[in-house]
Amino acid sequence: MSDSSPSIPRHVAIIMDGNGRWAKQRGLPRIRGHEAGAESVRSAVRTCKKLGIKYLTLYAFSTENWIRPRAEIEGLMGLLRYFLGKEEKEFHENRVRLRVMGRMRDLPEKVQSALNRMMEITAHYDEGQLILALSYSGRAELSDAVRNIARRVRQGALEPEKIDEKTISESLYLPDVPDPDLMIRTSGELRLSNFMLWQLSYSELYFAPVFWPDFREKDLIAAVEEYGCRQRRFGDVK
Ligand code: IPE
Ligand code: IPE
Ligand code: MG
Numbered sequence: 001m002s003d004s005s006p007s008i009p010r011h012v013a014i015i016m017d018g019n020g021r022w023a024k025q026r027g028l029p030r031i032r033g034h035e036a037g038a039e040s041v042r043s044a045v046r047t048c049k050k051l052g053i054k055y056l057t058l059y060a061f062s063t064e065n066w067i068r069p070r071a072e073i074e075g076l077m078g079l080l081r082y083f084l085g086k087e088e089k090e091f092h093e094n095r096v097r098l099r100v101m102g103r104m105r106d107l108p109e110k111v112q113s114a115l116n117r118m119m120e121i122t123a124h125y126d127e128g129q130l131i132l133a134l135s136y137s138g139r140a141e142l143s144d145a146v147r148n149i150a151r152r153v154r155q156g157a158l159e160p161e162k163i164d165e166k167t168i169s170e171s172l173y174l175p176d177v178p179d180p181d182l183m184i185r186t187s188g189e190l191r192l193s194n195f196m197l198w199q200l201s202y203s204e205l206y207f208a209p210v211f212w213p214d215f216r217e218k219d220l221i222a223a224v225e226e227y228g229c230r231q232r233r234f235g236d237v238k
Helices: 019-025 030-051 063-067 071-087 088-094 110-123 138-154 165-170 218-231
Strands: 009-015 055-061 095-101 128-136 182-185 204-207
Touching: 009 138, 009 204, 009 218, 019 030, 030 055, 030 088, 030 128, 030 218, 055 063, 055 071, 063 071, 063 110, 063 128, 071 088, 071 110, 088 110, 095 110, 128 138, 138 165, 204 218
Parallel strands: 009 055, 009 182, 055 128, 095 128, 182 204
Antiparallel strands: none
16 A cells, blocks of 8 residues: 555654553453553554555653642553553564654653654654644634744734635644545544644544554554545535
């Protein structure tokens, strides 16, 4: 399969949901669910590589998730660092570039340095990008974009009349990344939870009934196959 095939999405964005419920079902602490979810992350990266999907964005921690119990947040941050260390080989083998989307400065220093290090050493890889949405929300991203645009107007670098959709797209966290073609949410919840509100305008949506730790290669392939059967019209008549 080639990545130029229109039936293969160029960019897949996933709301990885249901780790806590997966653990609860097994009588385990929530963090065990997050650990099992990390395995699904590895599987998703490999499957994207196999299918020729260039961009994979994973919603890993929202700005709203900061209200969770401190122990869970610390567990998640620890897991993120552990994951980065453990997966270094995977990044090199798959030639995947790591990027972060969100208010990275909110994260603990040690997590920031682990992310910065991995972003630096994978910056030259161009076969695929893994984008982690961390301390991310669509509304926060749009607020940050509007603030930047307002600054440019105040400096006299931009005329308010010239502001259009392109100005906004270019002011988002990762302006060079194309909008997701396919958005997947696991766990059966049918909502966006503040994820990529601008970029998902014309994405195909797919809701999987399984919890994220159970979402593996065959599930991602099923989602991509369904995507291939969708007819995208973008408002046109076809
Ligand atoms: C998704 O799983 C991971 C994060 C939001 C960090 P959850 O932790 O939301 O698990 P559920 O939805 O409570 O089962
Ligand atoms: C969305 O899941 C955020 C992430 C997957 C990181 P949540 O579990 O936080 O969303 P809600 O609370 O069910 O809407
Ligand atoms: Mg959840």
